[in-house]
Amino acid sequence: MTSVLKIGGSILTDKTRPQCARMDEIERLAREIAAAASDLVLVHGAGSFGHAPAKKYGLPDRFSPEGLRVTHQSVVKLNRLVVEALVEAGLYAVPVHPFSGVLLREGRIEQMPVSPIEEMVKDGLLPVLHGDVAMDKTRQAGIVSGDQLVPYLARALRAEVIAVGTNVDGVLFQGEVLPVISREDLPRIDAHLGKGSGIDVTGGMRGKLLELLELAESGTSSVIFNAGIAGNITRALSGEELGTRVVRSR
Ligand code: IPE
Numbered sequence: 001m002t003s004v005l006k007i008g009g010s011i012l013t014d015k016t017r018p019q020c021a022r023m024d025e026i027e028r029l030a031r032e033i034a035a036a037a038s039d040l041v042l043v044h045g046a047g048s049f050g051h052a053p054a055k056k057y058g059l060p061d062r063f064s065p066e067g068l069r070v071t072h073q074s075v076v077k078l079n080r081l082v083v084e085a086l087v088e089a090g091l092y093a094v095p096v097h098p099f100s101g102v103l104l105r106e107g108r109i110e111q112m113p114v115s116p117i118e119e120m121v122k123d124g125l126l127p128v129l130h131g132d133v134a135m136d137k138t139r140q141a142g143i144v145s146g147d148q149l150v151p152y153l154a155r156a157l158r159a160e161v162i163a164v165g166t167n168v169d170g171v172l173f174q175g176e177v178l179p180v181i182s183r184e185d186l187p188r189i190d191a192h193l194g195k196g197s198g199i200d201v202t203g204g205m206r207g208k209l210l211e212l213l214e215l216a217e218s219g220t221s222s223v224i225f226n227a228g229i230a231g232n233i234t235r236a237l238s239g240e241e242l243g244t245r246v247v248r249s250r
Contacts (some may be wrong), residue, residue: 001161009146018052019049023085034091034174038161044131049077058073130146131144151220152214163237165225166227169243183213184250186209217249
C-alpha cells in the first residue's frame with residue numbers, strides 16, 4: 001500500500017524569511033516518518049526557499065532564466081536538508097527534483113516520469129520531491145506546487161493514503177474544522193478559505209483544496225491535517241482520521 005504525504009513549506013521553513021529552515025521541525029518530520037514505516041512518496045513544500053525568489057523574479061508570469069535557476073537552486077537546498085534528516089533517521093531517502101522531469105502546459109502537469117518513483121518505492125527507497133519551478137510548453141516558465149504533485153502521484157501510483165500536512169488543523173469554516181468536505185461545500189465556504197501566511201505564489205489553502213477536491217471526484221479521498229502537532233504525521237500515515245477528509249460529492 002503506497003502513501004503520498006505532503007508537508008507544507010510553512011512547517012519546514014519560516015515563510016516570512018528567505019531561506020530560513022526550521023531544522024527542529026525537519027528532524028521531527030524525519031523521526032515521525034521513520035516511525036510510520038510505510039511505502040511512501042514524500043513531497044515537501046518550498047516555503048520561503050521557493051516563494052521568496054519566485055516572487056522576486058516575477059515567476060511564473062514573467063519568464064526569467066535567471067529566476068528559474070536561482071529559485072530551483074534554492075528549493076534544492078531545502079530538499080537536501082530534508083533528505084539528510086530522513087537519512088539520519090534511518091531511511092533510504094533520495095532526492096527527486098521535479099524541474100528535471102516535469103513538463104507543464106498552461107501551468108498544469110502534462111508529463112512527469114513516474115515509473116522510476118514507483119520502482120524506488122518498490123525497492124525500499126523513499127523518493128523526496130518538492131515544489132519547484134518547471135518548464136511550461138505554453139508559458140515558458142511555470143511553478144509546480146507540491147499540491148499539484150500530490151494528486152498526480154496519487155493517481156499514477158494508485159496510492160491509498162494521501163495526506164497533506166499544513167500549519168492549520170484542516171479546512172476551517174467559522175473557526176471550526178470541517179471533518180469532511182466535498183465539492184458541494186465549496187460555494188458555502190469559499191470566501192472563508194485562508195490565504196496562508198507569508199509570501200505564497202501557489203494559492204495557499206484554496207489552491208490545496210481545489211487540487212484535492214478534483215482528486216476526490218475521481219474516487220480517491222485524502223486528508224488535510226495539522227503537521228505542526230507532534231505525532232500527527234505518524235497518525236496520518238497510519239490512516240487515522242484527523243483534520244479534514246476530502247471526499248467525492250454525494
Ligand atoms: C511552491 O511549492 C514552489 C515554488 C514557489 C518554487 P509549494 O506551493 O508546494 O510550497 P508551499 O507548501 O506553499 O511552501
